[in-house]
Amino acid sequence: MKPIHLALAFLSLGHMAMADAPVLNVLTYDSFAAEWGPGPAIAKGFEATCACKINYITAGDGAAVLSRLKMEGATSEADVVVGLDTTLTESARATGLFAPLAATAPNDLPVPYTDANFEPFDWGWFAFVYDNTKLTNPPKSFKELAASNLKIVIEDPRSSTPGLGLVMWVKDAYGTDSANIWKDLADNIVTVTPSWDEAYGLFLKGEADMVLSYTTSPAYHLIAEKDATKSAAPFAEGHYMQVEVAGKLASSKQQPLADQFLAYLASDAAQATIPTTNWMYPAKTPAEGLPKGYETLIKPLKSLLFSPTEAEGQRQAAVEEWQTALSK
Numbered sequence: 001m002k003p004i005h006l007a008l009a010f011l012s013l014g015h016m017a018m019a020d021a022p023v024l025n026v027l028t029y030d031s032f033a034a035e036w037g038p039g040p041a042i043a044k045g046f047e048a049t050c051a052c053k054i055n056y057i058t059a060g061d062g063a064a065v066l067s068r069l070k071m072e073g074a075t076s077e078a079d080v081v082v083g084l085d086t087t088l089t090e091s092a093r094a095t096g097l098f099a100p101l102a103a104t105a106p107n108d109l110p111v112p113y114t115d116a117n118f119e120p121f122d123w124g125w126f127a128f129v130y131d132n133t134k135l136t137n138p139p140k141s142f143k144e145l146a147a148s149n150l151k152i153v154i155e156d157p158r159s160s161t162p163g164l165g166l167v168m169w170v171k172d173a174y175g176t177d178s179a180n181i182w183k184d185l186a187d188n189i190v191t192v193t194p195s196w197d198e199a200y201g202l203f204l205k206g207e208a209d210m211v212l213s214y215t216t217s218p219a220y221h222l223i224a225e226k227d228a229t230k231s232a233a234p235f236a237e238g239h240y241m242q243v244e245v246a247g248k249l250a251s252s253k254q255q256p257l258a259d260q261f262l263a264y265l266a267s268d269a270a271q272a273t274i275p276t277t278n279w280m281y282p283a284k285t286p287a288e289g290l291p292k293g294y295e296t297l298i299k300p301l302k303s304l305l306f307s308p309t310e311a312e313g314q315r316q317a318a319v320e321e322w323q324t325a326l327s328k
Helices: 002-020 039-050 062-075 089-094 142-147 161-188 196-204 217-225 255-265 308-327
Strands: 023-028 053-058 080-085 119-131 152-155 189-193 210-214 230-233 239-248
Touching: 023 039, 023 062, 023 255, 039 053, 039 255, 062 080, 062 089, 062 161, 080 089, 080 255, 089 308, 119 161, 119 217, 119 255, 142 161, 152 161, 152 196, 161 189, 161 210, 161 239, 161 308, 189 196, 196 210, 210 230, 217 230, 239 255
Parallel strands: 023 053, 023 080, 152 189, 152 210
Antiparallel strands: 080 239, 119 210, 119 230, 119 239
């Protein structure tokens, strides 16, 4: 009977150890934590190094993450926030809720990026995706798109970071003429959805000719589905970038553990999961390189990106121009 008693004792100790393991609460968007997203693999890898437990708290899209954080303030149970982007970081910084990073990790983004509070973990170029078996001569600019009879589906900039990225793309590319671009595009827009997944789902159902997504979206179809029928249209104006970031909250009682998690998020192991789970470019290309299939993607000749301060100054006007054009 002694071996049984010993086994039960060890099992009991194991349960006690699990109960005593610190928990790191990570606030993020839905698809990051989903079973097909990068969250589960990143949690598993980090938990193997920290004797801790990751608990994901989700809140829709990146914009919804910030809205929840503003509502909860210093009472938020989150220790780390993953999934804001540079159009939102200045607004997030202004809350005073974020602590400085303990260290900054190197990145190889196409444009220089450093921030005392927010660490990049992935990035991508926004683009309009289409079915290349149905559309053989896609538009090469916003003006060509507006002059066409093509139907597009886009995301709402008030609730979706891709939607916000689109209005910033038009504003960056056209400046004071951006309102006229929206006026010309209005009749091309079939519908505006609250989130990316709804918009992309409508496109896949054939409800629109093109959908606002990313240059990397065709990689999903090619790698995961062996489907080469989806392409991203290169635009002459250049393509606006989305840089997704992570930061820690000053109210967290797990500061050292939060620092460890952010360091792991920037590690080769975590970055290697990004291309085939979040279907974005990693902030730092892992040693093994990018998966086969990424070499087929378009590479914009020009990368557009407002600094966080510029984005904060432009965001309201850009959204209002979009609203005005679509309300007429």
